[in-house]
Amino acid sequence: AANPGCVLEDFVRWHSPPDWMEAEASNEAKETIEGGDLSCARGQLSRRMQKEGNLWRELWETAKPVPAVRQTPLFDEDLAV
Numbered sequence: 001a002a003n004p005g006c007v008l009e010d011f012v013r014w015h016s017p018p019d020w021m022e023a024e025a026s027n028e029a030k031e032t033i034e035g036g037d038l039s040c041a042r043g044q045l046s047r048r049m050q051k052e053g054n055l056w057r058e059l060w061e062t063a064k065p066v067p068a069v070r071q072t073p074l075f076d077e078d079l080a081v
Contacts, residue, residue: 004065019046
C-alpha cells in the first residue's frame with residue numbers, strides 16, 4: 001500500500017533508482033541548491049516507467065493509501081531462523 005501523500009516518483013526513486021532520471025540543473029537551480037534549498041532537484045521517470053500499461057504504475061494507482069505504521073508487516077520475525 002502507498003503511504004498517504006506520496007507519489008509514484010517517490011517510490012521509484014527509493015525502490016528502483018535506475019528508473020529515475022535526474023534532470024540537469026540550470027545555473028539558477030544550481031545556485032539555489034548550493035544555497036541549501038534542495039526542493040529544486042527535479043527529474044522524471046524512465047521511459048520504461050512512463051509507458052502506458054506499466055505494471056508498477058497500475059499497482060500504484062490502485063493501491064489504497066495506508067500509513068506505514070498501519071500496514072501489515074511483510075516479515076514475520078517469529079518465523080525467522
